[in-house]
Amino acid sequence: MKRLLAALFAFAALASLPGCARAQTLVSLQVLDLERQETLPQYPHRGRDYIEGRAGHRYAVVLQNLTGERVLAVVSVDGVNAISGQTAGAQQTGYVLGPWQRLEVRGWRKNLSEIAEFHFTSLDDSYAARTGRPQNVGVIGVAAFRERRPMPAPHYPAPWQDRSERSGPYPSAAAPMAKAESRGGATADAASADYERGLGESAARQQLGTGHGQRRWDAATATSFERESPRPNQQLSVWYDSTRALVARGILPARWPHDYGEPTAFPIGFVPDPY
Numbered sequence: 001m002k003r004l005l006a007a008l009f010a011f012a013a014l015a016s017l018p019g020c021a022r023a024q025t026l027v028s029l030q031v032l033d034l035e036r037q038e039t040l041p042q043y044p045h046r047g048r049d050y051i052e053g054r055a056g057h058r059y060a061v062v063l064q065n066l067t068g069e070r071v072l073a074v075v076s077v078d079g080v081n082a083i084s085g086q087t088a089g090a091q092q093t094g095y096v097l098g099p100w101q102r103l104e105v106r107g108w109r110k111n112l113s114e115i116a117e118f119h120f121t122s123l124d125d126s127y128a129a130r131t132g133r134p135q136n137v138g139v140i141g142v143a144a145f146r147e148r149r150p151m152p153a154p155h156y157p158a159p160w161q162d163r164s165e166r167s168g169p170y171p172s173a174a175a176p177m178a179k180a181e182s183r184g185g186a187t188a189d190a191a192s193a194d195y196e197r198g199l200g201e202s203a204a205r206q207q208l209g210t211g212h213g214q215r216r217w218d219a220a221t222a223t224s225f226e227r228e229s230p231r232p233n234q235q236l237s238v239w240y241d242s243t244r245a246l247v248a249r250g251i252l253p254a255r256w257p258h259d260y261g262e263p264t265a266f267p268i269g270f271v272p273d274p275y
Contacts, residue, residue, distance in 0.1 A: 026071045026144040027063050027097065029236040032104065034058040042238060045251040052252065053120040053208045053240045060104040060118065061140055065097040072096055072145040072225045074232075075105050077118065077210050078128035079136025083109045087133060090143040090232050096225050108212060112220050117213030120240075126209025137209040139239050143232035147225060205249070207242040 031040045035057040042049040053059070061082070065071050074094035075082040082105055083093050097103055107115030108127065123129055128137050246252040 024146070024233045026067055026146065026234045027065055027073055027142060027236070029140070029142050029238060030062040030064075031140065031238065031240070032060045032062050034060055034106070043246070043251055045249075049238050050246060050251050051238055051240045052243055052246055055120050055122065055208065055242065058106075058117050058119045058213065060106040061142075063095070063097060063103045063105065063142060065099060065101045065103075068099045070096055070098055070147050070225070072147070072227060073103075074143040074145075076139075076141040076143075077108075078126055078138065078140075079133060080108075080128050080131075082107075085131075088136075088141070090235075091230065094143070094145075095220075096223055106218060107216070109218075109220065110215065112222070113217060114215050115218040116215055119211045119213045120208050121211035123206055123209045125211055127212040129209060130212070134209075138206040138241055139237055141235065141237040144234040144236075145225075146228040146233050148228045205245055207245045208240060 030042075031051050032038070033040055033054070035054075039062070040051040040053075040059075042051055044050075061075060061077070063073050063075075072094050073096075074088070074090055074092055076088035079088050080086070081088045081092050083095070085108065086092060095103060095105065105118075107117040109115050123134065123137055126134070126137050128134055243252065247254055
């Protein structure tokens, strides 16, 4: 009950100041299998973290605020905003987490009182595919933002102060630094785009997606939130697919006996040793 009542979400409110957000650690992202009540382990592979989904299992996206301040988390599932249903963008609406708050996002938000539960299903049955957007099925992400703080009052030095002694909130040395950070961000974005294109083949083999499940009560309250920067301070992603697909791509080791949910006439090939 406390978890549900604590959920807040805010529509996008961009800070008026230009700039580039510094990469920071604000939240953690995990996936909880609600059928087994276990956090799914993440398997690193070629710069990505993968989890093993099981068809029919309900799940929750678990966010943990790692700071003592409010944080805005825009949640994307299969490239779709988990609150608005729009094709996901970082400037859209998201959940506001209080200081150190843990939040389980269990489904697509339908209104302030209800969600449609997340569950692993076939790609064709996923919410994204059924709404004509199958291109990004298989990834869960969060874009996190710090809250904008009030600007400090400007300091005006006395007219008799020597120019070399003057100081203020915006030293001239900050301008070149801001430009350098901006250039670095653009380079990182370009590299990320190249990486995405290079992994197009694996995306084509996607088997699992996230379905639009049964409705359940999950209360939220609207609030306001002004972002420190138009760009996220942190972005996290975790990819998922079926056991068979992850084994085929070399992300998971082959298992014996195979646990793919399909029956076989001869599950054991040789006579076992006696006990």
